[in-house]
Amino acid sequence: xxxxxxxxxxxxxxxxxxxxxxxxxxxxxxxxxxxxxxxxxxxxxxxxxxxxxxxxxxxxxxxxxxxxxxxxxxxxxxxxxxxxxxxxxxxxxxxxxxxxxxxxxxxxxxxxxxxxxxxxxxxxxxxxxxxxxxxxxxxxxxxxxxxxxxxxxxxxxxxxxxxxxxxxxxxxxxxxxxxxxxxxxxxxxxxxxxxxxxxxxxxxxxxxxxxxxxxxxxxxxxxxxxxxxxxxxxxxxxxxxxxxxxxxxxxxxxxxxxxxxxxxxxxxxxxxxxxxxxxxxxxxxxxxxxxxxxxxxxxxxxxxxxxxxxxxxxxxxxxxxxxxxxxxxxxxxxxxxxxxxxxxxxxxxxxxxxxxxxxxxxxxxxxxxxxxxxxxxx
Amino acid sequence: xxxxxxxxxxxxxxxxxxxxxxxxxxxxxxxxxxxxxxxxxxxxxxxxxxxxxxxxxxxxxxxxxxxxxxxxxxxxxxxxxxxxxxxxxxxxxxxxxxxxxxxxxxxxxxxxxxxxxxxxxxxxxxxxxxxxxxxxxxxxxxxxxxxxxxxxxxxxxxxxxxxxxxxxxxxxxxxxxxxxxxxxxxxxxxxxxxxxxxxxxxxxxxxxxxxxxxxxxxxxxxxxxxxxxxxxxxxxxxxxxxxxxxxxxxxxxxxxxxxxxxxxxxxxxxxxxxxxxxxxxxxxxxxxxxxxxxxxxxxxxxxxxxxxxxxxxxxxxxxxxxxxxxxxxxxxxxxxxxxxxxxxxxxxxxxxxxxxxxxxxxxxxxxxxxxxxxxxxxxxxxxxxxxxxxxxxxxxxxxxx
Ligand SMILES: Cc1cc2nc3c(=O)[nH]c(=O)nc-3n(C[C@H](O)[C@H](O)[C@H](O)COP(=O)(O)OP(=O)(O)OC[C@H]3O[C@@H](n4cnc5c(N)ncnc54)[C@H](O)[C@@H]3O)c2cc1C
Numbered sequence: 040x041x042x043x044x045x046x047x048x049x050x051x052x053x054x055x056x057x058x059x060x061x062x063x064x065x066x067x068x069x070x071x072x073x074x075x076x077x078x079x080x081x082x083x084x085x086x087x088x089x090x091x092x093x094x095x096x097x098x099x100x101x102x103x104x105x106x107x108x109x110x111x112x113x114x115x116x117x118x119x120x121x122x123x124x125x126x127x128x129x130x131x132x133x134x135x136x137x138x139x140x141x142x143x144x145x146x147x148x149x150x151x152x153x154x155x156x157x158x159x160x161x162x163x164x165x166x167x168x169x170x171x172x173x174x175x176x177x178x179x180x181x182x183x184x185x186x187x188x189x190x191x192x193x194x195x196x197x198x199x200x201x202x203x204x205x206x207x208x209x210x211x212x213x214x215x216x217x218x219x220x221x222x223x224x225x226x227x228x229x230x231x232x233x234x235x236x237x238x239x240x241x242x243x244x245x246x247x248x249x250x251x252x253x254x255x256x257x258x259x260x261x262x263x264x265x266x267x268x269x270x271x272x273x274x275x276x277x278x279x280x281x282x283x284x285x286x287x288x289x290x291x292x293x294x295x296x297x298x299x300x301x302x303x304x305x306x307x308x309x310x311x312x313x314x315x316x317x318x319x320x321x322x323x324x325x326x327x328x329x330x331x332x333x334x335x336x337x338x339x340x341x342x343x344x345x346x347x348x349x350x351x352x353x354x355x356x357x358x359x360x361x362x363x364x365x366x367x368x369x370x371x372x373x374x375x376x377x378x379x380x381x382x383x384x385x386x387x388x389x390x391x392x393x394x395x396x397x398x399x400x401x402x403x404x405x406x407x408x409x410x411x412x413x414x415x416x417x
Numbered sequence: 418x419x420x421x422x423x424x425x426x427x428x429x430x431x432x433x434x435x436x437x438x439x440x441x442x443x444x445x446x447x448x449x450x451x452x453x454x455x456x457x458x459x460x461x462x463x464x465x466x467x468x469x470x471x472x473x474x475x476x477x478x479x480x481x482x483x484x485x486x487x488x489x490x491x492x493x494x495x496x497x498x499x500x501x502x503x504x505x506x507x508x509x510x511x512x513x514x515x516x517x518x519x520x521x522x523x524x525x526x527x528x529x530x531x532x533x534x535x536x537x538x539x540x541x542x543x544x545x546x547x548x549x550x551x552x553x554x555x556x557x558x559x560x561x562x563x564x565x566x567x568x569x570x571x572x573x574x575x576x577x578x579x580x581x582x583x584x585x586x587x588x589x590x591x592x593x594x595x596x597x598x599x600x601x602x603x604x605x606x607x608x609x610x611x612x613x614x615x616x617x618x619x620x621x622x623x624x625x626x627x628x629x630x631x632x633x634x635x636x637x638x639x640x641x642x643x644x645x646x647x648x649x650x651x652x653x654x655x656x657x658x659x660x661x662x663x664x665x666x667x668x669x670x671x672x673x674x675x676x677x678x679x680x681x682x683x684x685x686x687x688x689x690x691x692x693x694x695x696x697x698x699x700x701x702x703x704x705x706x707x708x709x710x711x712x713x714x715x716x717x718x719x720x721x722x723x724x725x726x727x728x729x730x731x732x733x734x735x736x737x738x739x740x741x742x743x744x745x746x747x748x749x750x751x752x753x754x755x756x757x758x759x760x761x762x763x764x765x766x767x768x769x770x771x772x773x774x775x776x777x778x779x780x781x782x783x784x785x786x787x788x789x790x791x792x793x794x795x796x797x798x799x800x801x802x803x804x805x806x807x808x809x810x811x812x813x814x815x816x817x818x
Binding site for chain 2: 241248381390400404406
């Protein structure tokens with residue numbers, strides 16, 4: 040057992056932490072939100088230069104050769120910065136789909152361009168009717184000569200509006216809810232038969248509704264096995280859960296620090312609010328949640344490459360629940376202890392609050408994963 | 418002991434229910450059902466309909482235009498109104514200003530302000546909190562200096578709900594900075610929001626809405642006749658105002674309405690391949706909320722029926738229970754409604770954008786709205802005395818520690 044970071048990991052963490060401190064102050068972030076895509080193109084290039092966009096890819100694909108721990112370190116820093124860029128969508132979700140599902144030819148073609156930032160990927164799996172049911176896929180792919188034709192619609196696709204290529208799940212056989220018969224495709228997001236409508240989500244990150252009407256793709260657009268896309272989809276979601284769990288820890292850390300600082304400075308009744316024992320205990324509860332949440336985010340990171348699928352899924356489900364609950368507790372109490380000011384857009388607190396709220400509901404909410412765990416209770 | 422409504426109370430409830438059913442404009446009901454907060458014009462329209470029926474000034478005595486209801490009747494009315502769902506009465510006008518003027522106002526003030534407040538001809542706002550005076554309200558600094566037959570007001574208020582809609586503001590100011598006790602130098606003024614020197618600046622809250630404001634006072638001249646009660650006795654008025662309303666503080670009807678709506682919507686979405694409403698864990702969560710709502714309902718009955726029997730005017734410490742438990746329920750029931758929508762609750766619903774576009778909505782409106790209410794109601798445990806302060810009150814009053 041060892042929780043220490045290697046020298047390289049420490050350097051990585053320091054450089055991303057520094058980047059966030061220098062470039063992602065809350066006021067700077069406000070300006071990034073006003074950029075055309077709702078995030079900073081300059082920072083995107085900077086992430087590429089630092090090698091972050093190729094972090095999980097092998098060096099032969101222009102990557103950094105990092106693993107889940109490196110992603111965790113970067114995501115925690117990104118959580119503190121409350122970044123807006125499509126890192127999770129492109130590198131973690133899209134990147135995992137190509138990295139684990141792609142052929143040699145697909146990996147060599149796509150991953151280097153993800154790593155240099157010129158291609159942005161998005162993961163277009165969820166559908167309007169599906170809520171959190173992973174197998175509820177109604178988008179279809181019909182064989183057409185050597186290629187395929189896709190029809191259907193994808194919903195709340197994170198950063199789907201700015202993506203250059205979409206990883207789309209579609210049914211090549213079977214009915215709604217059938218775990219078999221789902222296939223992943225790489226789709227050019229700019230194709231005329233792909234219509235996208237972008238909008239902001241509550242955490243101010245962007246998403247899109249994507250509709251596919253007779254989208255024609257070649258045979259080599261298939262990512263992974265035909266009809267057996269579900270295990271790959273699950274890997275992608277697990278990678279997403281692990282990454283956003285670390286991000287949530289970053290958010291919680293920032294919220295805890297801000298709340299602690301506020302309780303030391305805000306005075307009512309002639310003394311700091313933090314001198315009331317009830318406030319002290321609340322802060323202690325927040326700290327405990329933060330640390331328990333951090334443990335769970337570490338669990339997720341260390342399980343994301345576990346070869347035993349059942350073991351991996353089970354542990355990641357636990358991490359998802361633990362981090363989701365911790366994020367909720369910490370963020371709700373951060374608002375509460377700030378009083379009225381915590382309710383305003385002007386303060387960062389509410390923005391972190393909403394990111395925690397969205398993270399708890401990405402890839403399925405707490406109730407959804409508790410239900411999975413309940414089934415597995417021995 | 419009998420938990421059932423008396424035949425009279427039951428008949429009253431049916432009468433209220435029927436009236437709301439027959440008179441609440443359909444467009445307002447529909448917006449409220451989708452989870453929107455009422456717009457200003459919705460609140461005005463509905464309060465005027467109620468006022469015509471004699472049901473707006475519910476907590477005022479009959480001689481001032483109130484319906485002469487018992488506390489139980491008031492509670493029944495409030496709940497029916499929330500469950501409908503209909504816009505709630507302006508609490509500033511009806512539960513705060515009205516009773517204050519009736520208790521402390523001059524005849525002139527009563528005549529001038531009460532009928533217009535009941536009919537929402539004047540929209541009132543509450544200028545109490547300041548940047549440095551939140552929980553510790555008595556530390557407020559906004560100053561009023563006497564100048565002939567006027568006060569000249571300088572200072573700043575914050576968190577002033579709906580000040581941007583308001584025609585008038587009831588304001589706490591410091592008239593004697595040298596009083597031995599801070600509470601003894603405060604006065605209660607009625608201020609026309611059109612008076613020169615008042616600036617209202619919006620504060621956008623985390624749900625994206627404009628409800629809150631900062632209000633700045635720069636040499637604002639307020640006629641002395643607009644002071645309520647004696648100079649430097651404003652704290653008595655404020656205490657009366659903050660403590661006098663026990664019915665309705667829990668807003669139980671609103672929680673009930675959110676659960677009802679969540680159940681209905683849970684039929685239209687799925688979890689684990691079947692309708693969410695059939696999901697065992699979801700049903701347990703509803704069951705738990707229903708248990709909590711029932712307990713609060715009975716506690717509320719107890720507080721309210723005791724009120725009808727004693728009327729000594731002293732706030733019952735149990736009203737802190739209603740506030741804490743009621744706001745916790747508001748928060749967990751709106752969270753429930755949001756969770757039903759799942760991923761569809763997360764996009765921001767931009768009404769204006771939707772109107773311009775022929776494309777389908779991003780998510781069902783109820784889902785995106787549910788998140789708006791959830792976010793706004795994080796404030797429910799902050800406004801009206803934070804839940805920590807409520808517990809301090811309970812500790813003092815009940816535990817006598
Ligand atoms: C949505 C909304 C609407 C509002 N509308 C109005 C309005 O219309 N008019 C108006 O005048 N005001 C209004 N308010 C203001 C509201 O009354 C104050 O926010 C509230 O009194 C708390 O004050 P504060 O925000 O300064 O927080 P603070 O008093 O600074 O409290 C910060 C935190 O410290 C805790 N705390 C403080 N003192 C103690 C203590 N002694 N023991 C334990 N914990 C303590 C509090 O519980 C809170 O968690 C509104 C507020 C909100 C959020």
